[in-house]
Amino acid sequence: MERYKISSEVCIYQDHELTAEDRELVELAKKATEQSYSPYSCFRVGAALRLRNGIIVTGSNQENASYPLGMCAERTAIFHAQHQYPDQPIESIAIAAFANGHFYPEPISPCGACRQVMLEVEDRYGEPVRVLLHGTGGTHIVETVKALMPFQFIGDSLKK
Ligand code: THU
Numbered sequence: 001m002e003r004y005k006i007s008s009e010v011c012i013y014q015d016h017e018l019t020a021e022d023r024e025l026v027e028l029a030k031k032a033t034e035q036s037y038s039p040y041s042c043f044r045v046g047a048a049l050r051l052r053n054g055i056i057v058t059g060s061n062q063e064n065a066s067y068p069l070g071m072c073a074e075r076t077a078i079f080h081a082q083h084q085y086p087d088q089p090i091e092s093i094a095i096a097a098f099a100n101g102h103f104y105p106e107p108i109s110p111c112g113a114c115r116q117v118m119l120e121v122e123d124r125y126g127e128p129v130r131v132l133l134h135g136t137g138g139t140h141i142v143e144t145v146k147a148l149m150p151f152q153f154i155g156d157s158l159k160k
Pocket of ligand 1: 038041043045060061062063070071072073074108109110111114
């Protein structure tokens, strides 16, 4: 039997410790929660991503009476960005959640489906995507989606 460990590094930043660029992205993710259409869960999620060319694209969760048809904030933003700017790598994505009248003290982590989609972005452009998870107690930052998703399934996996 062999055993190995997989570990990920997460850094928690207070607002004043964030770079101006990261602070802006977090603020835009928070702002994007206002555009959420979430009458069923009442859980407003916002995402803001920065492209290599500096353009910021935002998204929010969009729900449907047929529940599974709804779309998460992260994928709303990512697919829009990749449609509009297919040659631009995504450098960073910030995520914030608002419910019961407040932003959450602890950040929410992207769902598995969104992690898989973010992983594809890293694979597609061959560059890491930084993930900024906002909580009122601090913004948790990982430098690559791989830190949130060990044992990745990517395009290469289909060729082996
Ligand atoms: N949601 C997101 O938008 N992003 C996530 O990472 C987790 C969940 C949305 C989906 C649904 O509209 C609501 O939050 C409750 O699950």
